[in-house]
Amino acid sequence: MLDVAVITATSPEGRSGANVSRWFLGRAGRREDLRLDLVDLNRIPLPPFHPGRPPSGTDGATRALAARVGAADAFVVITPEYNHAYPAVLKLAVDAVREEWAAKAVGFVSYGGQSGGLRAVEQLRLVFAELHVVSVRDTVSFHRVERQFDEAGEPVDPAGVDGAAKVLLDQLIWWGTALREARAARPYTV
Numbered sequence: 001m002l003d004v005a006v007i008t009a010t011s012p013e014g015r016s017g018a019n020v021s022r023w024f025l026g027r028a029g030r031r032e033d034l035r036l037d038l039v040d041l042n043r044i045p046l047p048p049f050h051p052g053r054p055p056s057g058t059d060g061a062t063r064a065l066a067a068r069v070g071a072a073d074a075f076v077v078i079t080p081e082y083n084h085a086y087p088a089v090l091k092l093a094v095d096a097v098r099e100e101w102a103a104k105a106v107g108f109v110s111y112g113g114q115s116g117g118l119r120a121v122e123q124l125r126l127v128f129a130e131l132h133v134v135s136v137r138d139t140v141s142f143h144r145v146e147r148q149f150d151e152a153g154e155p156v157d158p159a160g161v162d163g164a165a166k167v168l169l170d171q172l173i174w175w176g177t178a179l180r181e182a183r184a185a186r187p188y189t190v
């Protein structure tokens with residue numbers, strides 16, 4: 001059983017992001033090889049600036065986020081794309097935590113207009129590398145996301161996206177398990 005924090009950076013008002021998150025949590029929740037913790041960044045009032053580099057910040061919201069990141073073996077980030085990047089709330093969360101990220105795995109579910117969030121994901125790979133996080137190759141991306149869910153909030157191509165989610169989670173579990181075993185055998189120092 002792998003502990004996976006699913007970190008969502010979706011707008012609280014937007015329907016598209018809610019559909020993506022609900023769909024992904026539903027599919028991932030069916031698996032018996034992982035335990036999910038939903039980290040909804042809209043519910044975490046992080047301070048807009050961080051006082052310094054390590055360790056992670058000391059305010060209550062940051063400490064609570066750091067504890068949840070620390071308890072996870074792997075992460076899935078669900079993100080839209082704004083102006084060819086990922087939203088600021090996500091950068092705030094990434095920067096708020098330091099060593100709790102290290103030597104773990106991350107996978108991405110993205111959505112947007114024409115690009116489906118792919119540019120946001122490529123930037124996130126660079127940012128997570130700085131934090132010693134391994135990003136898995138395959139992603140799930142919803143291009144023109146407003147057309148990808150029906151009135152009931154179900155994906156219009158369930159076979160395609162369910163298959164992509166399975167590949168993503170299989171890779172995440174491989175890396176997450178390997179890194180958990182490695183951390184236990186030999187502590188990773190940042």
Ligand SMILES: Cc1cc2nc3c(=O)[nH]c(=O)nc-3n(C[C@H](O)[C@H](O)[C@H](O)COP(=O)(O)O)c2cc1C
Nearest residue numbers: 010011014016017080081082083084112113114115
């Ligand atoms: C300010 C803004 C900038 C956007 N920039 C992009 C972009 O660069 N590439 C893209 O594919 N979609 C872009 N979009 C479309 C959003 O990714 C899409 O509407 C998405 O559903 C927004 O997610 P949200 O509902 O969680 O806010 C942009 C939307 C907004 C509001």
